[in-house]
Amino acid sequence: MKDLEPLRPRAQYVTNRRARPTRVFDRIREDIATNIAHSVRWYDSTQVLVEMGTKLFVELHPGHVLTGLATEAFPQVRSIAFAENPMEFVVKLVRDMQSDPNG
DSSP: TTTTTTOOOOOEOOOOOTTOEEOHHHHHHHHHHHTTTTTTOOOHHHHHHHTOOEEEEEOOTTOOOOHHHHHHHHHTTTEGGGGOOOOHHHHHHHHHHHTTTTT
């Protein structure tokens, strides 16, 4: 992680350990680097994303555990697992939701 070139993120990053949004590269790098060794605040981080207006959660491989948790915790937000949907469907859904201001 220390060798990553610092670039200003184009989107907010919600830290897993503190459940706070940031665009500060060094905070993001530290959060990613320490996620393996420390507990994460998944629910709190996800709640922040919902409060920021997130309308869709896409869980990347390998499974769908977080999709189920998100569906139960935040029924107002659509949640899908990449592992259970064709890539074309996921890409179209993301694009459609980006172009529809009502999500």
